[in-house]
Amino acid sequence: MTEPAAPAHHPHNAARHPRPRHVSPFESLVWLKAGWFYFARNPGVWVAISVIFIVMLFVLGLVPLLGWAVVLIGFPVMVAGMVLGCHALAQGKPLHIEHLFAGLKVHAGNLSLVGVFYLLGGLIAGFVSVLIGGGALLTGYILGALAGIGLGLVSGVLLGSIVFSVLWVLLITALWFAAPLVVLRDTPPLDAMKMSLSACFNNFGAFVVLGILIYVLIWVAMIPAGLGVLILVPVLAGTLYASYQDVFGDAALVSPHAAAPVKAD
Numbered sequence: 001m002t003e004p005a006a007p008a009h010h011p012h013n014a015a016r017h018p019r020p021r022h023v024s025p026f027e028s029l030v031w032l033k034a035g036w037f038y039f040a041r042n043p044g045v046w047v048a049i050s051v052i053f054i055v056m057l058f059v060l061g062l063v064p065l066l067g068w069a070v071v072l073i074g075f076p077v078m079v080a081g082m083v084l085g086c087h088a089l090a091q092g093k094p095l096h097i098e099h100l101f102a103g104l105k106v107h108a109g110n111l112s113l114v115g116v117f118y119l120l121g122g123l124i125a126g127f128v129s130v131l132i133g134g135g136a137l138l139t140g141y142i143l144g145a146l147a148g149i150g151l152g153l154v155s156g157v158l159l160g161s162i163v164f165s166v167l168w169v170l171l172i173t174a175l176w177f178a179a180p181l182v183v184l185r186d187t188p189p190l191d192a193m194k195m196s197l198s199a200c201f202n203n204f205g206a207f208v209v210l211g212i213l214i215y216v217l218i219w220v221a222m223i224p225a226g227l228g229v230l231i232l233v234p235v236l237a238g239t240l241y242a243s244y245q246d247v248f249g250d251a252a253l254v255s256p257h258a259a260a261p262v263k264a265d
Contacts, residue, residue: 023203023247025206025209027246028210028213030242031246032217035234037238039231039235046233046234049234050229054233056074057075073115073119076112077112078103080106080107082099082100082234083183085100086237103179107182107183114189114193121167125167173207174194174196174200175193175196185248199247
């Protein structure tokens with residue numbers, strides 16, 4: 001009796017579910033440097049993209065009652081567009097303002113689902129943190145004394161904040177590679193977020209360093225009346241694309257130096 005043959009490895013599935021590479025913590029500096037050079041390839045178009053991106057997020061946020069939800073759901077779609085813009089530059093093609101909306105043409109439904117999962121994750125993080133914080137407050141109330149209530153209030157707020165921060169970091173790591181994996185690898189939304197979470201923890205040192213550097217850059221960008229954000233947004237888009245190529249994709253495309261600067265038509 002012959003044994004059944006093992007299922008053949010499907011190359012398309014391998015393309016959709018690549019194995020993340022492990023990189024050095026110092027690679028975060030390389031990603032940021034690549035992000036800057038992607039911006040420098042066409043700063044005028046990138047600044048225009050940043051302005052439109054920020055204005056759209058602001059306008060969407062004004063939608064009554066559901067504005068914040070619309071922003072979270074639409075965020076991965078626009079991020080994917082900027083990733084596709086970086087991908088075009090890496091291939092020696094021109095960058096266009098229309099790249100910001102390219103995510104609407106490529107896997108708009110899956111990218112929106114990433115946003116829905118992002119929204120649900122944020123709601124769950126908030127609910128869990130309130131639940132745990134409320135439990136600590138209830139303990140203080142049961143103790144009865146004013147000192148017990150005060151201690152319960154302080155510990156409840158502190159514990160709730162810590163829990164929310166931890167859950168939010170997990171959510172951000174699940175979101176980091178999700179948009180590139182969806183638009184460049186045709187990866188299903190939930191799989192993309194799981195792979196992103198796994199890749200970030202597999203490269204824990206690199207992303208700790210990157211997180212600290214981004215935190216500092218955000219404060220620096222806010223100094224000149226917030227105008228630095230117009231530069232920081234595309235730099236972070238290029239950083240995201242560079243980190244994706246380094247961890248999941250073709251490392252040869254990480255550096256934008258290979259091709260001569262390309263201007264938009």
